[in-house]
């Protein structure tokens with residue numbers, strides 16, 4: 478369940494930042510990402526674990542991941558650097574918009590099922606079901622990291638018809 482207080486605070490930040498790219502309420506209101514990139518997965522249904530490493534070299538390893546449509550993937554994400562890093566799944570448009578908000582509000586804490594933010598040396602998980610074929614982007618939205626190329630993509634292959 479979403480925390481209504483946090484979502485309200487986030488909506489306020491979005492509204493403040495909604496000068497250019499942001500359609501007001503896009504992230505905070507409808508969570509359109511749930512349609513575009515899939516939805517939070519159920520751990521018991523995950524068929525595969527993918528380990529992703531995050532480094533101070535501003536890279537994800539691997540940065541390209543192949544999955545099948547409808548597959549539920551358990552991402553085990555490790556921050557092997559000394560800086561805080563995070564992995565956020567989204568469309569490129571959403572990630573860029575969210576990144577701009579983060580740059581203006583570097584102390585902002587954010588947490589949603591499509592992301593994991595990790596202090597140095599920590600490991601966390603995202604369980605996600607990829608319901609649509611196509612590309613799902615991911616990025617680290619810590620200020621400066623996305624610009625430095627800390628991003629990657631999940632390539633979702635269309636499921637065969639049964």
Ligand SMILES: [Cu+2]
Nearest residue numbers: 562563617622
């Ligand atoms: Cu980072």
